[in-house]
Amino acid sequence: MTSASHPNATPPLSAALRGFEAQWLSRAADPLAGLREKAMTRILKLGLPTPRDETWRYTNLRHLASHGFVDAPRSAHSEGETTASLSLLSADARAATVLMVNGHPRLPTDMDAWFNGIEIRSLRDLSRLDPALIAAHLEPLSDADQARWGLINTALFIDGLYLRITAKVTTPLVILHLLTSDGTDNIAFPRVIIDAAPGSRATIVEHYVEQGANPPLCNSATHIAAGRESQIEHYRVFATSAGAEHIDSLNIRQDRNSHCKQFTIALGGGLVRSTLEADLQQPGASLDSYSLLVGHESRHVDCVNVVTHNAQHTASKQTARAIASGTSRVVFNSKVVVSVGAAHAESQQSCRGLLLSSSAEIDTRPQLEIHADEVKCAHGATIGRLDPDMLFYMLSRGLDRDTAQSLLVYAFLADVLTDMSVPSARSAIEDALIAQLPDSQLLHKFR
Amino acid sequence: MLLKISDLQVRVAGKDILRGVGLEVKPGEVHAIMGPNGSGKSTLAQVLAGREDYEVTGGSVTFDGRDLLALAAEERARAGLFLGFQYPVEIPGVNNVYLLKAALNAKRRAAGQPEVDAYEFLALIKQKMKLMQMSESFLSRGVNEGFSGGEKKRNEVLQMLVLEPKLAILDETDSGLDIDALKVVSMGVNSLRDPNRSVVLVTHYQRLLDYIVPDHVHVLLGGRILKSGDRSLALELERRGYDWVLGAEAA
Numbered sequence: 001m002t003s004a005s006h007p008n009a010t011p012p013l014s015a016a017l018r019g020f021e022a023q024w025l026s027r028a029a030d031p032l033a034g035l036r037e038k039a040m041t042r043i044l045k046l047g048l049p050t051p052r053d054e055t056w057r058y059t060n061l062r063h064l065a066s067h068g069f070v071d072a073p074r075s076a077h078s079e080g081e082t083t084a085s086l087s088l089l090s091a092d093a094r095a096a097t098v099l100m101v102n103g104h105p106r107l108p109t110d111m112d113a114w115f116n117g118i119e120i121r122s123l124r125d126l127s128r129l130d131p132a133l134i135a136a137h138l139e140p141l142s143d144a145d146q147a148r149w150g151l152i153n154t155a156l157f158i159d160g161l162y163l164r165i166t167a168k169v170t171t172p173l174v175i176l177h178l179l180t181s182d183g184t185d186n187i188a189f190p191r192v193i194i195d196a197a198p199g200s201r202a203t204i205v206e207h208y209v210e211q212g213a214n215p216p217l218c219n220s221a222t223h224i225a226a227g228r229e230s231q232i233e234h235y236r237v238f239a240t241s242a243g244a245e246h247i248d249s250l251n252i253r254q255d256r257n258s259h260c261k262q263f264t265i266a267l268g269g270g271l272v273r274s275t276l277e278a279d280l281q282q283p284g285a286s287l288d289s290y291s292l293l294v295g296h297e298s299r300h301v302d303c304v305n306v307v308t309h310n311a312q313h314t315a316s317k318q319t320a321r322a323i324a325s326g327t328s329r330v331v332f333n334s335k336v337v338v339s340v341g342a343a344h345a346e347s348q349q350s351c352r353g354l355l356l357s358s359s360a361e362i363d364t365r366p367q368l369e370i371h372a373d374e375v376k377c378a379h380g381a382t383i384g385r386l387d388p389d390m391l392f393y394m395l396s397r398g399l400d401r402d403t404a405q406s407l408l409v410y411a412f413l414a415d416v417l418t419d420m421s422v423p424s425a426r427s428a429i430e431d432a433l434i435a436q437l438p439d440s441q442l443l444h445k446f447r
Numbered sequence: 448m449l450l451k452i453s454d455l456q457v458r459v460a461g462k463d464i465l466r467g468v469g470l471e472v473k474p475g476e477v478h479a480i481m482g483p484n485g486s487g488k489s490t491l492a493q494v495l496a497g498r499e500d501y502e503v504t505g506g507s508v509t510f511d512g513r514d515l516l517a518l519a520a521e522e523r524a525r526a527g528l529f530l531g532f533q534y535p536v537e538i539p540g541v542n543n544v545y546l547l548k549a550a551l552n553a554k555r556r557a558a559g560q561p562e563v564d565a566y567e568f569l570a571l572i573k574q575k576m577k578l579m580q581m582s583e584s585f586l587s588r589g590v591n592e593g594f595s596g597g598e599k600k601r602n603e604v605l606q607m608l609v610l611e612p613k614l615a616i617l618d619e620t621d622s623g624l625d626i627d628a629l630k631v632v633s634m635g636v637n638s639l640r641d642p643n644r645s646v647v648l649v650t651h652y653q654r655l656l657d658y659i660v661p662d663h664v665h666v667l668l669g670g671r672i673l674k675s676g677d678r679s680l681a682l683e684l685e686r687r688g689y690d691w692v693l694g695a696e697a698a
Contacts, residue, residue, distance in 0.1 A: 388500070393536045393590075396496045397550035397606065398524035398557075407549075411540025411589070 017044060019068035024155050031131035038141055040155040043148060053145035058331040058363050059273050059302040069187035072102040072216035076180040079106065088207045088237060089174050092424030097174040102216060103190035104159050117167030118202060123160035123191060137193040137223050139251040146275045146304050150249035153189045153221040160191030165200040172203040172422050179210045179218050186216035193223050196230035203422050205235040210244045218246040226258035233261040233421055238272045239432065245271040257284035263420065264291045265429055266301045267436050276305045280314035290416045291320040294436050295328030305334040309345040320351040321413050324360035335367040338375050346376045353383035354412050449474045449511060449645050450614055456505035457494050464490045466670035475642040479656055479681060480649045482667035483689050488649045489533055492618040496530035497523050511613060525557035527613035531603040531620045538590035546590050547572065547609055554610060575608045578638065580631050596623035604635040616647045621655040633658030653685040666692050
């Protein structure tokens with residue numbers, strides 16, 4: 001990449017950056033103030049990312065720069081009913097749901113008795129009691145362009161959730177992120193920390209839903225620290241509505257022999273930009289990452305994964321399935337870095353794209369950066385249209401063209417769905433996916 | 448007349464493959480079309496089923512009184528035409544049973560009949576699977592996914608038995624089958640024979656015709672039917688080879 005900017009020049013502040021600075025100045029001091037100031041200073045110096053930055057080549061957020069954002073409200077109308085009706089796993093009687101409104105958690109008062117094996121705290125409360133604990137779980141400040149919006153979240157998040165997983169928990173926990181606004185140019189900074197103790201196990205589903213017209217810009221961040229021998233299955237489901245915009249940063253840090261399964265599901269909202277940065281820090285750590293990216297109508301989905309193998313005998317597998325119809329655009333960029341000394345690392349990257357219209361676009365770029373010997377790294381990317389032989393076979397059996405196409409699209413996604421370990425999550429996500437496909441009514445019949 | 452093909456000419460990727468095929472099939476008849484590789488047999492089967500990338504440059508086809516070439520592939524299927532594929536495609540992720548149930552219900556809707564429910568359908572398909580000696584694991588698998596060559600061909604015949612077409616065109620359904628599988632497949636086809644149903648077998652070899660006895664045998668060579676006869680023509684072909692037909696034509 002070439003860049004015209006000089007390393008020491010500070011770019012002129014956009015209205016958005018001036019707004020973020022004003023929000024930061026107006027925040028009451030909290031025990032994390034030192035860290036927040038560093039994050040703010042850094043973003044003011046670096047500026048918002050532009051298509052000249054490598055991981056932002058396909059997503060231009062220039063239109064946001066002219067807005068001065070204000071905090072979204074701390075509560076929404078009829079929150080109780082909302083939780084019941086929107087919870088992704090409402091069909092699963094065992095699952096529990098925690099509501100977050102624009103990043104502000106709603107915690108039951110008898111929290112300790114409420115959910116066995118997961119300690120749940122508000123970040124705001126915890127930052128007063130144990131600021132060092134939170135600081136340890138904020139991602140390291142970075143100049144990398146994919147981390148810019150994460151810096152803004154670090155500087156400005158007001159509250160959030162801290163989950164400490166202390167046992168082998170079989171019941172899935174849903175975090176329902178409700179995004180709602182009381183005016184224009186609202187912004188929300190949801191922040192979640194998942195801290196898995198050694199040997200623990202849990203399934204956490206983060207589900208983002210916009211409510212009402214004019215939803216806030218969502219700049220969310222989640223950090224997962226997977227302790228030794230822990231097993232975490234994490235879902236982030238973006239059900240972003242048309243016109244809404246969401247920028248999400250997920251950081252995963254994995255200790256020895258930990259295993260993470262991560263599903264990123266973008267149901268083709270107005271604009272979704274999701275980042276996954278994973279750091280396999282200790283030997284035996286393994287990550288399976290799955291991305292289901294559905295673009296339809298004029299929507300834009302951009303998914304960036306950066307997986308770094310920092311220890312020997314670490315493994316990562318990335319599986320992405322992208323579908324684009326209408327005039328949508330879906331981007332999947334993944335990069336695997338094998339650091340010096342991370343011998344015997346194994347990585348796989350597989351991206352398959354399915355184009356359903358001639359005006360849709362899918363861009364994918366698997367990258368490898370290897371600084372160690374004796375590693376096994378494979379990558380592959382294919383983008384194509386529906387297989388005409390499969391289509392003809394189904395038509396020759398009398399199926400409607402629309403049904404046949406829908407079934408083929410569904411089949412294309414199926415190998416990611418089958419790897420979901422929680423049946424209720426799988427079935428809910430399947431429902432949500434099918435609803436976004438052409439002829440969803442027909443498909444429901446065949447499930 | 449159930450099927451009437453007149454002077455059918457078809458071009459595939461700029462090449463004339465069928466150069467004036469004529470064929471008449473009455474209800475209840477079994478016809479065998481034989482010919483060497485590249486003679487146009489599979490093209491004929493696929494074009495009758497409605498494959499779009501094959502360009503019909505001349506001639507006509509009527510099926511059950513309708514202009515077949517004016518119908519889309521799915522309409523032909525619902526009107527009672529079935530193609531058993533030479534190379535059935537694997538469709539991972541689409542369940543066998545979903546496909547077959549969708550196919551049957553599409554046909555029933557087109558005929559103004561009520562759809563079958565899941566229970567009725569399962570009973571029906573289990574009965575037919577027994578006839579085709581297929582294992583129940585088939586029910587939970589993707590369409591042809593991981594099937595052996597023989598299993599794929601059995602699955603084609605199974606689909607035919609469930610859909611009960613007026614006309615079944617079986618494109619080299621015998622190829623790649625061992626003798627036991629050939630007997631099972633033949634029994635499946637024979638079980639469907641009745642005075643209102645017709646079968647067109649496309650095959651290289653006479654062997655299949657020992658089990659499914661045809662009323663008429665045709666030799667397709669160079670995109671035309673050069674010779675027609677009864678069952679004895681197949682035996683003669685086996686003895687004398689296709690060059691014999693070419694020689695007779697030249698003479």
